[in-house]
Amino acid sequence: MSELFVELFSEEIPARLQINARNELKKNIKNFFVDNQIKFNENFKVYSTPNRLVLHIDKIPNEIKLKSEEIKGPNVNAPEKALEGFIRSNNTILEKIFTKNTEKGEFYFFKKESRKIKVSDLLEKNLSEILANIAWNKSMKWANYDLYWGRPLKSILAIFNKKPLNFVFNHISSSNKTFIDKSLEEGVKIFNDFNSYLKFFKQKGIIIDQYLRKKIIQNKINEIILKKNLKIEQNDRLIDEIVNIVEKPVVIVCDFDNNFLNIPSEILITTMQNHQKYLPTFDKKNNLTNNFFVVSDIKDTKGFVKLGNERVIEARLSDAEFFWEKNKTQNLVKQVDKLKNINYFKGLGSYFDKIQRMRKLSSLISDDFLISKDKIEIASSICKVDLMSDLVGEFPELQGIVGGHFAKFQGFDKEVCLAVSEQYLPNGMESKLPKKMYSVALSLSDKIDSLVGFFGINLKPTSSKDPYAIRRMAISLVRLIVENEIKIKLRDLIVYTCSVYREQGYEFDTKKIQNELSDFIIERLKNYLKEKKVRQDLIESSTFLLGLDDLLKAYKKSICLNKNIKKEIGFETIAAYKRSSNILNTEEKMSIESLGFADTGLFKNDYEKKLYKKINDIRKYFLSVGKDENYEESLKILSSIKNELNDFFDNVIVNDEDIIIKKNRLELLNMLCKTFDNYFNFSKIET
Amino acid sequence: MVSEIKKKTLSFQDTIFNLQKYWSKKGCVILQPYDLEVGAGTFHPATTLRSLGPKPWKTAYVQPSRRPTDGRYGDNPNRLQHYYQFQVLIKPSPKEIKKMYLNSLSSIGINHDEHDIRFVEDDWESPTLGAAGLGWEVWCDGMEVTQFTYFQQMAGVECKPVSVEITYGLERLCMFIQNKKSVFDLIWNDEGITYKDVFHQSEKEFSAYNFEYANTDNLFKTFEMLEEETKLLVEKKISLPAYDQCLKCSHVFNILDARGVISVAQRAEYIARIRELTKSIGKVWIESQG
Numbered sequence: 001m002s003e004l005f006v007e008l009f010s011e012e013i014p015a016r017l018q019i020n021a022r023n024e025l026k027k028n029i030k031n032f033f034v035d036n037q038i039k040f041n042e043n044f045k046v047y048s049t050p051n052r053l054v055l056h057i058d059k060i061p062n063e064i065k066l067k068s069e070e071i072k073g074p075n076v077n078a079p080e081k082a083l084e085g086f087i088r089s090n091n092t093i094l095e096k097i098f099t100k101n102t103e104k105g106e107f108y109f110f111k112k113e114s115r116k117i118k119v120s121d122l123l124e125k126n127l128s129e130i131l132a133n134i135a136w137n138k139s140m141k142w143a144n145y146d147l148y149w150g151r152p153l154k155s156i157l158a159i160f161n162k163k164p165l166n167f168v169f170n171h172i173s174s175s176n177k178t179f180i181d182k183s184l185e186e187g188v189k190i191f192n193d194f195n196s197y198l199k200f201f202k203q204k205g206i207i208i209d210q211y212l213r214k215k216i217i218q219n220k221i222n223e224i225i226l227k228k229n230l231k232i233e234q235n236d237r238l239i240d241e242i243v244n245i246v247e248k249p250v251v252i253v254c255d256f257d258n259n260f261l262n263i264p265s266e267i268l269i270t271t272m273q274n275h276q277k278y279l280p281t282f283d284k285k286n287n288l289t290n291n292f293f294v295v296s297d298i299k300d301t302k303g304f305v306k307l308g309n310e311r312v313i314e315a316r317l318s319d320a321e322f323f324w325e326k327n328k329t330q331n332l333v334k335q336v337d338k339l340k341n342i343n344y345f346k347g348l349g350s351y352f353d354k355i356q357r358m359r360k361l362s363s364l365i366s367d368d369f370l371i372s373k374d375k376i377e378i379a380s381s382i383c384k385v386d387l388m389s390d391l392v393g394e395f396p397e398l399q400g401i402v403g404g405h406f407a408k409f410q411g412f413d414k415e416v417c418l419a420v421s422e423q424y425l426p427n428g429m430e431s432k433l434p435k436k437m438y439s440v441a442l443s444l445s446d447k448i449d450s451l452v453g454f455f456g457i458n459l460k461p462t463s464s465k466d467p468y469a470i471r472r473m474a475i476s477l478v479r480l481i482v483e484n485e486i487k488i489k490l491r492d493l494i495v496y497t498c499s500v501y502r503e504q505g506y507e508f509d510t511k512k513i514q515n516e517l518s519d520f521i522i523e524r525l526k527n528y529l530k531e532k533k534v535r536q537d538l539i540e541s542s543t544f545l546l547g548l549d550d551l552l553k554a555y556k557k558s559i560c561l562n563k564n565i566k567k568e569i570g571f572e573t574i575a576a577y578k579r580s581s582n583i584l585n586t587e588e589k590m591s592i593e594s595l596g597f598a599d600t601g602l603f604k605n606d607y608e609k610k611l612y613k614k615i616n617d618i619r620k621y622f623l624s625v626g627k628d629e630n631y632e633e634s635l636k637i638l639s640s641i642k643n644e645l646n647d648f649f650d651n652v653i654v655n656d657e658d659i660i661i662k663k664n665r666l667e668l669l670n671m672l673c674k675t676f677d678n679y680f681n682f683s684k685i686e687t
Numbered sequence: 688m689v690s691e692i693k694k695k696t697l698s699f700q701d702t703i704f705n706l707q708k709y710w711s712k713k714g715c716v717i718l719q720p721y722d723l724e725v726g727a728g729t730f731h732p733a734t735t736l737r738s739l740g741p742k743p744w745k746t747a748y749v750q751p752s753r754r755p756t757d758g759r760y761g762d763n764p765n766r767l768q769h770y771y772q773f774q775v776l777i778k779p780s781p782k783e784i785k786k787m788y789l790n791s792l793s794s795i796g797i798n799h800d801e802h803d804i805r806f807v808e809d810d811w812e813s814p815t816l817g818a819a820g821l822g823w824e825v826w827c828d829g830m831e832v833t834q835f836t837y838f839q840q841m842a843g844v845e846c847k848p849v850s851v852e853i854t855y856g857l858e859r860l861c862m863f864i865q866n867k868k869s870v871f872d873l874i875w876n877d878e879g880i881t882y883k884d885v886f887h888q889s890e891k892e893f894s895a896y897n898f899e900y901a902n903t904d905n906l907f908k909t910f911e912m913l914e915e916e917t918k919l920l921v922e923k924k925i926s927l928p929a930y931d932q933c934l935k936c937s938h939v940f941n942i943l944d945a946r947g948v949i950s951v952a953q954r955a956e957y958i959a960r961i962r963e964l965t966k967s968i969g970k971v972w973i974e975s976q977g
Binding site: 011012014015016017050138140141142143144151152154183184185186245276294296297298300301302304305307308309311312313314315318319322341343 | 763764765779780781782783785786789790799800801802803804805806807808810821823827828829830837839847848849851863866868947950
């Protein structure tokens with residue numbers, strides 16, 4: 001048993017590309033072993049540092065045995081040339097060829113003896129193609145070469161069974177050597193096995209294994225925060241990036257001037273995380289502190305690294321502080337007019353136009369939400385002003401949040417400030433969801449305005465393209481409504497939005513927008529439910545013939561049913577419905593015209609009467625105001641028909657000789673199904 | 688704060704001298720700044736045009752770069768509407784370019800054994816030049832000091848062979864070397880002249896010009912005239928004068944942008960117009976290279 005060990009040395013490959021390359025290489029090499037029926041340790045790993053992409057697989061046999069096989073050649077009646085070709089391509093002689101009858105006639109055959117192939121030969125033959133098949137998310141060319149790679153590839157080390165594999169990949173020949181110094185690409189060293197390679201670099205503080213690197217960084221950080229009584233935010237994306245931009249991780253604690261803590265913390269955190277890849281720290285009360293972590297790729301023997309990074313954050317924070325001090329005093333209300341100069345979207349006017357629309361929309365919504373009309377109109381008017389500030393210019397990702405801070409500083413109502421701050425939330429499936437009604441109202445009006453606008457100018461997303469992230473906008477709208485359990489007439493709101501656009505001179509086809517947007521939003525609700533792991537058939541039945549105003553109902557019902565479908569109340573309800581509807585379905589072919597109700601005078605026994613009474617009781621329950629919204633209770637009521645229905649089926653023959661009585665009994669079952677359909681479209685459910 | 692080892696501070700002008708000497712020894716043609724207003728060293732024809740076509744080329748030069756929107760009337764310690772870039776362009780990109788670059792840092796006192804030098808992903812794109820490249824911004828102890836780019840496309844044409852471009856932000860670099868918090872405190876030479884002495888008034892006045900006084904009506908007209916002239920010269924197949932006119936277009940556009948008279952929609956349109964000019968010039972240039 002042997003090991004395969006390959007190292008691809010290059011200039012610094014960005015974190016995301018490294019991860020992508022690791023996965024690709026892993027997949028390709030695995031396919032190679034599987035396709036060639038070579039045994040290998042399936043728990044193998046691909047490692048990387050910014051400069052080294054490393055593959056290590058052990059438990060590989062040195063040789064594989066190919067079984068003897070009969071190879072079919074041309075038909076005996078084929079021209080002689082075909083036979084000659086067959087002999088030549090199999091590297092054999094005429095004497096070894098024999099003929100055999102098959103279903104399709106008589107053919108020439110050749111028996112290939114069993115033989116052994118060296119795995120190293122196979123690898124040398126195929127490695128170049130395996131590497132070429134790495135599908136980079138982004139790749140480049142350099143110098144005069146034709147090779148595409150994440151960043152310039154400098155050398156390839158390839159070892160099998162402690163011996164070098166020799167192959168050529170574009171302009172690079174493989175060897176058993178690599179560079180020790182990644183910076184100057186100097187100090188060539190020979191390696192013949194993976195362990196000595198790993199050990200050699202470990203002695204230099206270089207950790208090839210990214211999992212280990214992550215552990216080292218996290219342990220060090222945990223050690224320090226424990227000692228200093230601090231916390232850090234769980235941020236996997238940032239940690240994974242940091243892990244993949246260093247090979248020799250050294251955690252350094254730095255700090256900045258306490259005075260900067262007066263700037264809104266979002267600005268500080270964004271500067272540290274997004275711009276500098278630092279890890280901010282928090283105290284036990286979750287307040288940001290002036291300590292932060294830098295993960296350096298070098299031991300800071302002279303203190304230069306700490307000093308340098310502290311200077312950088314200082315410069316960046318002074319910049320931010322300068323803008324914060326300047327912008328926070330600029331009167332939000334007085335700046336509203338300037339929004340006329342800022343284009344919202346070609347064909348949808350300026351941001352001033354947009355906030356006028358949002359003001360009307362949120363004002364209408366405020367009636368439903370029972371919140372102050374004045375407050376929500378103020379929030380709408382000032383919510384986009386921060387787009388003109390230097391701070392949002394510097395930190396576009398903080399739009400809204402920065403505006404909220406300006407509003408707070410200028411003494412606006414607390415709920416107004418929060419609404420401005422949260423106007424862009426939620427932003428997709430995972431993001432934080434606003435809970436306060438002012439925030440929800442502002443966010444809703446922003447999203448509805450955008451959706452109607454984009455559909456109005458026909459910029460709907462296609463199946464493959466969604467450059468304006470309209471899908472995300474609609475999913476966010478769905479989340480706002482269902483997760484906050486908001487009852488809102490979305491259809492009316494869309495019509496109203498169209499009329500507000502019309503007042504500004506934008507003529508949209510209201511009917512068309514209404515229909516298209518309806519379908520679009522309901523489609524998003526279905527996706528949303530799917531993400532929530534609701535069964536597909538339940539999604540289909542809860543959204544069947546769904547009106548746009550019933551998003552919340554559909555959501556609640558499907559969640560309720562999904563939860564209860566395996567429990568007695570769910571199971572019994574569906575069983576009752578299915579048993580009844582199955583009979584109706586077979587009888588329907590006889591084209592019975594339904595009256596919609598059963599005639600009590602035609603009942604022949606108590607079982608019919610009891611079932612009839614039960615159905616009417618259930619109907620009364622659904623008619624009483626609000627009762628239909630306690631979905632679990634409703635399901636319980638529906639399932640309670642079990643006894644009456646069982647008695648009915650056990651004792652009554654629907655298919656009576658008298659056609660009138662039979663019809664009446666079918667009407668009774670039809671009543672049952674119709675009653676159940678009030679709750680849900682059960683016919684779509686698979687049992 | 689950590690006490691730093693005292694050594695003679697490398698002045699702004701010595702930093703430039705050292706880099707020039709270093710790259711000269713590496714075989715680069717040391718050029719002088721291009722005598723037109725440009726937004727970055729990349730716009731110098733020694734980079735834009737010379738990176739096109741098959742002929743090998745090595746050059747290094749300082750280029751004053753004008754970014755009208757970045758002006759702050761000399762009030763901001765980190766922002767200028769006029770600053771210096773040190774630009775290196777080598778075609779085809781040499782195998783040892785990273786080593787060459789790191790050694791160039793040593794020549795100005797930044798030793799890669801003592802500092803956390805990091806190559807951070809930064810793919811570059813210039814919409815006006817129709818150019819794109821892959822590479823990094825180089826961080827030194829967290830501060831961005833260089834752009835390092837392998838050109839993949841220039842003037843809308845695929846680069847073959849590929850050039851490598853190294854752009855040092857001289858002010859940033861010197862602030863790092865001299866340990867200064869404000870660009871205006873940089874030591875220009877060994878006689879005590881500072882960056883403030885040389886450039887503060889100019890920052891103030893040009894900010895006023897760019898943001899307040901530039902005559903926008905005239906500039907709009909100028910843009911049209913320059914564009915027309917460029918097109919004419921492209922027809923006559925003289926690429927270098929055509930490129931000059933195009934650079935002027937680009938600068939006029941930048942001032943109009945700083946004056947805030949170009950809307951978002953217009954912006955995209957102007958950029959597209961300049962890109963079309965650059966592309967047509969690139970074509971003429973490549974033809975002229977035989």
